[in-house]
Amino acid sequence: MAASVRSVAVRGVALPLFLLLAFAGNSLSSDALSTPAADPRISIHEGFVDERTCASCHADQAAAFSKSHHAKAMALADDVTVRGDFDNSRFDHDGVVTTFTRRDGRFFVNTEGPDGGQAEFEVKYTFAYEPLQQYLIDIGGGRLQALDIAWDTARRQWFWLGDRTPAKPGSTYHWTGPFYRWNRTCIDCHSTDPQARFQPQTNEYKSTYVATSIGCQSCHGPGAKHVASAQSGNLSSSMPDIGLPKVDAGICFACHARRTKLLDGYQPGEPFLDYFSPALLRQDLYFPDGQILDEVFEYGSFQQSKMARAGVTCLDCHRPHEAGLKAEGNALCTQCHTETKPERFVRQDPSGLFDTPAHTRHQAGSTGAQCVSCHMPERTYMKVDPRRDHSFVIPRPDLSATLGTPNACTTCHVGRTNDWAAETMDKWYGTQWRNRPSIAHAFTGAANGDQAAIEALRALVSDQNQAGIVRGSAIAGMSGIDGVDATADIRMAAADADPLVRLGAAEAAGNIAPERRLEAIGDLLGDATRAVRVAAANALASTPPDLFGDRQGHFESAVADLRAYVETNGDVAETQSSYGLFLFARQRTAEAEAAFKRAISLDPTLEAMRINLAEFYRASGQNDRSEHTYAEAIRMAPERADLRYGHALSLVRKQALTDAIVELEEAVRLDPQNSRYKTTFAVALDSTGRTGEALDRLDGWAAGGDADIIGLALQYSLKLRRLPEALKHAEDLAQLRPQDPQISGLIGQLKQAINEK
Numbered sequence: 001m002a003a004s005v006r007s008v009a010v011r012g013v014a015l016p017l018f019l020l021l022a023f024a025g026n027s028l029s030s031d032a033l034s035t036p037a038a039d040p041r042i043s044i045h046e047g048f049v050d051e052r053t054c055a056s057c058h059a060d061q062a063a064a065f066s067k068s069h070h071a072k073a074m075a076l077a078d079d080v081t082v083r084g085d086f087d088n089s090r091f092d093h094d095g096v097v098t099t100f101t102r103r104d105g106r107f108f109v110n111t112e113g114p115d116g117g118q119a120e121f122e123v124k125y126t127f128a129y130e131p132l133q134q135y136l137i138d139i140g141g142g143r144l145q146a147l148d149i150a151w152d153t154a155r156r157q158w159f160w161l162g163d164r165t166p167a168k169p170g171s172t173y174h175w176t177g178p179f180y181r182w183n184r185t186c187i188d189c190h191s192t193d194p195q196a197r198f199q200p201q202t203n204e205y206k207s208t209y210v211a212t213s214i215g216c217q218s219c220h221g222p223g224a225k226h227v228a229s230a231q232s233g234n235l236s237s238s239m240p241d242i243g244l245p246k247v248d249a250g251i252c253f254a255c256h257a258r259r260t261k262l263l264d265g266y267q268p269g270e271p272f273l274d275y276f277s278p279a280l281l282r283q284d285l286y287f288p289d290g291q292i293l294d295e296v297f298e299y300g301s302f303q304q305s306k307m308a309r310a311g312v313t314c315l316d317c318h319r320p321h322e323a324g325l326k327a328e329g330n331a332l333c334t335q336c337h338t339e340t341k342p343e344r345f346v347r348q349d350p351s352g353l354f355d356t357p358a359h360t361r362h363q364a365g366s367t368g369a370q371c372v373s374c375h376m377p378e379r380t381y382m383k384v385d386p387r388r389d390h391s392f393v394i395p396r397p398d399l400s401a402t403l404g405t406p407n408a409c410t411t412c413h414v415g416r417t418n419d420w421a422a423e424t425m426d427k428w429y430g431t432q433w434r435n436r437p438s439i440a441h442a443f444t445g446a447a448n449g450d451q452a453a454i455e456a457l458r459a460l461v462s463d464q465n466q467a468g469i470v471r472g473s474a475i476a477g478m479s480g481i482d483g484v485d486a487t488a489d490i491r492m493a494a495a496d497a498d499p500l501v502r503l504g505a506a507e508a509a510g511n512i513a514p515e516r517r518l519e520a521i522g523d524l525l526g527d528a529t530r531a532v533r534v535a536a537a538n539a540l541a542s543t544p545p546d547l548f549g550d551r552q553g554h555f556e557s558a559v560a561d562l563r564a565y566v567e568t569n570g571d572v573a574e575t576q577s578s579y580g581l582f583l584f585a586r587q588r589t590a591e592a593e594a595a596f597k598r599a600i601s602l603d604p605t606l607e608a609m610r611i612n613l614a615e616f617y618r619a620s621g622q623n624d625r626s627e628h629t630y631a632e633a634i635r636m637a638p639e640r641a642d643l644r645y646g647h648a649l650s651l652v653r654k655q656a657l658t659d660a661i662v663e664l665e666e667a668v669r670l671d672p673q674n675s676r677y678k679t680t681f682a683v684a685l686d687s688t689g690r691t692g693e694a695l696d697r698l699d700g701w702a703a704g705g706d707a708d709i710i711g712l713a714l715q716y717s718l719k720l721r722r723l724p725e726a727l728k729h730a731e732d733l734a735q736l737r738p739q740d741p742q743i744s745g746l747i748g749q750l751k752q753a754i755n756e757k
Contacts, residue, residue: 042210096166109147148161170605191212259299305467375393479511503532524536675701695722698712
């Protein structure tokens with residue numbers, strides 16, 4: 001789910017607002033189940049019933065749910081549902097002027113359209129309720145687009161959801177582009193049984209849902225069997241859920257997770273990992289200690305917590321229908337964290353006196369004395385939407401000082417330093433708190449590619465007391481460190497009982513030598529969990545068919561799961577392009593090219609799609625097409641250094657060195673920290689006889705302390721017989737590689753040669 005589109009109101013257990021309007025009688029005739037005409041996208045899918053039917057028997061639950069944000073996740077735009085100011089209000093951001101008006105009970109936005117010109121668009125739906133509300137606009141082809149100007153319901157003002165410079169009209173991140181497309185990005189979590197129904201032949205949608213907003217069947221599953229049982233008189237007060245699956249936390253995580261959808265049709269009671277592949281603790285999503293960084297929702301952080309491992313679920317804290325908290329303030333936590341150990345916790349002991357100043361070190365009733373203030377710090381998303389971390393961390397200002405992780409102390413006490421917070425905690429608790437085990441050092445090392453972190457990561461993987469998502473993330477992180485052979489570790493993780501560890505192993509296998517992958521994760525092709533099988537199939541794409549042996553059948557089944565995932569995401573350019581890489585690895589070149597081109601047709605302005613096609617052409621020996629594809633991408637994004645670099649290499653292959661040098665110089669200008677661009681540029685200059693110019697450039701860059709740059713400068717200094725420069729570079733290189741005897745010997749030779757002159 002995209003950060004700029006997803007709202008705070010997402011799927012919860014229960015019933016929508018309009019259920020209160022349900023008929024009072026219990027008749028279940030076909031007329032009573034007819035589809036309301038108000039919303040043309042409503043369609044009663046097979047196995048489902050009209051949502052109003054539920055309220056005829058469950059009025060109390062319907063009344064409770066009507067008060068929740070979930071009930072207002074999406075609605076037809078009208079005078080009741082629209083909260084923004086459409087009374088000729090005006091909003092200007094970076095020169096883009098947008099006006100909001102209403103006429104005859106309809107709502108309109110005049111703003112920049114996909115062609116760059118001003119145009120008027122009608123608002124069809126509201127999207128979310130609080131603390132912000134967005135608006136969905138039909139731009140044709142069945143596409144509903146979320147306007148990137150939202151209404152702040154607290155400050156009662158319009159604001160822009162984007163960052164930095166506004167996207168170009170019609171591009172990926174313009175409000176009319178794929179990123180803001182409801183059918184592609186948001187559809188799963190704001191309606192009842194939404195079905196995108198993308199038409200790949202026409203690139204259009206025929207999306208439908210059972211109810212406009214979240215309803216009973218979103219969380220309780222299709223209701224037709226339940227209604228039939230009620231109609232036949234088979235339901236009793238002791239067995240009220242006949243025909244309905246048991247609701248569990250998986251139905252919450254289906255939306256409250258940063259995940260990839262593997263298959264449509266998820267229902268309560270189904271294994272979460274058979275329908276979704278959750279993001280592990282990547283450095284772009286989480287801080288090294290596991291705290292939330294990017295918009296990851298609750299699944300990944302909660303999975304890290306001791307509470308999750310103790311069997312606590314969402315519904316222990318949240319009311320199922322109102323979606324509010326079960327108790328106010330610290331009373332919510334002291335349901336379990338009581339003076340006496342609750343009987344439900346067999347292996348864990350949450351008992352103790354926590355709601356006292358002796359523990360909180362803050363005045364009773366103050367903000368600082370609230371459990372959530374220290375253990376569930378907030379982070380704001382979509383500019384106005386604060387959300388709490390669900391990993392239930394203990395503040396570690398010492399780690400903040402050294403690793404840059406956040407902590408609740410200085411988040412609350414603005415202006416105070418991490419050192420102040422750490423010293424204060426020393427006074428309160430002694431210094432032993434500093435020695436508490438943390439995953440932060442291991443994951444910081446993994447993010448930095450530090451080989452010294454290997455043992456710490458290995459210890460996390462084997463520590464059964466750690467959460468599965470931590471252990472799976474550790475094996476994935478270990479495999480990404482250059483110069484480390486993690487094959488044996490991956491093989492061990494692949495045999496773990498926890499599916500998240502096996503998922504991490506399957507993803508990690510993509511980072512080891514292709515010839516070692518089958519040995520490491522071959523058994524995962526037949527894993528019981530679909531997410532693991534799909535990841536394993538991807539990792540083993542380049543394995544020759546004759547090597548699978550008796551695993552061939554499992555591989556084919558896993559590939560079928562992979563194809564289902566690709567079809568489920570038929571409108572997602574990134575998925576289609578990734579599938580192209582899989583097909584090319586299987587040597588199915590025609591199908592691979594078609595997949596790459598399909599990705600470009602889905603999102604013509606997403607440069608990465610053209611990079612993959614250009615690299616496909618390069619790898620298949622079609623240099624002219626590769627160069628042409630890179631040139632096309634540069635016309636759309638001339639400021640992308642990686643495009644300039646890729647284009648330069650394609651020009652080198654065409655022996656157009658002069659043009660290649662121009663592109664390499666541009667790549668260096670656009671990304672002056674990239675040493676690979678610099679060394680390639682220098683090599684290209686040397687190849688055309690401009691070695692002196694190459695050395696002059698390298699001399700200027702060598703101050704950065706990069707061994708590759710200094711080594712190349714040394715090589716060219718020797719080539720040009722500029723011995724004093726060569727000696728300087730050799731001495732600088734020796735400081736970076738003190739154990740290298742060749743450099744020491746070269747320094748001696750250079751000193752002798754210089755003295756002899």
